[in-house]
Amino acid sequence: MRTVRNVHERIIPAPADCVGALLDRVSAPDDPIFPTPVWPAMVLDRPLGVGADGGHGRVRYCVTAHVPGRSVRFDTTGGALGQGYHRFDVEPLGSDRCRVVHVLELSMPLMPFLQWKVTIQPVHDTMIEEVFDNIERSALGRPPHAPTRRPPRALLANRLFWARPHAVPVPSHARLLHEAVPRPDFADAWRLPLPPGTSRDPQDWRNVLPFPVRGTSDRELLVGKDASHLDFRSSIVIEDDTVTLATAVRLHNTRGRLYFAVAGLAHPCMARLMLRRAHRRLAFSTRPAGERNAGASRP
Template sequence: MRNVHERVLAAEIGRMAPLLDGLGGPDDRLWPSPEYEPLRLRGPVAPGVRGTNGPVRLHVSAYEPGRRVELTTEPGEAIEGRFVWEVEPVGPGRTRIRQISEGRLSGALRWLWPLVRPQHDHCIESMFDRAEVFLGLSSTPTPEPPLARAMARAVDAERARAVAVPETPLLATALPRVDFSDAHAVLARPGMPTDPQVWADALFHDPPSWVVGAMGLREALVGTVGIARSGESTFGTLARTDDEVLLGSDEGHLDFRASVLREPDRVVVSTVVQVHNARGRAYFAPVRLVHPMIVRAMLTRAAHRLSRRARENTEVGS
């Protein structure tokens, strides 16, 4: 496999140095995150520094400050090869940026490459788009091919998973007694919102359609047994800190709290419930079976939507 992309930019080569030298770092201005799995190096760019791109392990194999960065995959990866970013002057005030990916594919990747390549191509072209934005140049974002978008959803998308309930000040005093608790988390890529309220809004204001349908069924049933419909109660923000929002509602049958916690590299949604009576126990018995699936679906969707919104905001800024 050999894949080459290049673009000529109307800028002096010296202005490109921060882009290459910051590759894989906390302030990476070139890699298109959160849309794609971030490139993470365990230190400033220098020969021998190791890192990851999603599940792929790699290291810096060559480096010329401001001019060239070469990453090589570790032995045993599905692709054994190198990835190179380099810049060169091509005239007064003009610089060519080039990206080279080459190597030997093994395992399932040999057969999947035709499906993966559109996503790879779009990732690299999006890097060039970000370079233009960084340089203050006019940029038309590279359209995302439908196959690349489908692969991102199927392979590259972050999915929420069950985790231990974190100990936070807001959760510690959320309810007098906790009869049920669980937590789910999703990885938050660089560039995604850090405000927990933004995540809370994305979670509860735009759930998956099947969750909306399930809530509609709940609405149709609960009124018949004397439990308030959602239109008869509120589910709003009760308290917040810089990194956590606590939401909830109090009902005759049970009290419910949801914590949305923004940690440096993930978002955790925790649920705690206090059941008041037999009616609450009867109601919550079936709800607790589907609750984890619903929360994971809502959190996964929120991560996808906020990732997409982050890219759209970058495009508007261009």
């Protein structure tokens, strides 16, 4: 077994009570400090408190200690990264300053240890520093003096492990698509989750496919093109926590059927690729949580 101890800390020029109030909102719908949607959100099965269970991404843990406004500890419950804990602490340094500390301690076998060193640690280090950035944004009302730079290894891991679309039936509420192509010769749909902070406005998803807009509604954007051999329409459908790219094709003649016999083989791959690229691009262009969810925690 190998032991990992990883410590991050930062002095914040804000009262400990203010920063502690931000910490107590971690995992809440208006979480102001976890760096979503670029990195996986912390999700718990109940409000922050002892016994709450959840995690972020593939890392699973439960809350084993919580002193409101001062500290919270999470103990691992899955074996993916070994056994141990991570915790946040807020330490007062006077009336208008405090120290925020994050400690991670894990015991793990050799292979997970190597995985930690190569791929996970750069992501972990970046995420924690971005948590501190968001604390500064939310507590002080301004960006940090030196925002965290995402190292190449962290960005590579982010790209490789980004969520991948999965096939679903064409949504029944894709009204624009169903009206445009009521009896398609081909139809499919691909879906991704929408993490906290990602835009729910269909107009912001306009660049998923480079085709003319054929219709819009509050939760749907329709694009498409007509040709002599086929017509197609693709629809971006937004629900509360998912985005779906649905496509319908109508073939006109033998040329259209021959063309789509080939193009249809590449279509699922291209649809998944375009949706995934747009999903990640929008996540990276979203305002940080410390700006979106600053709330009333500022002094």
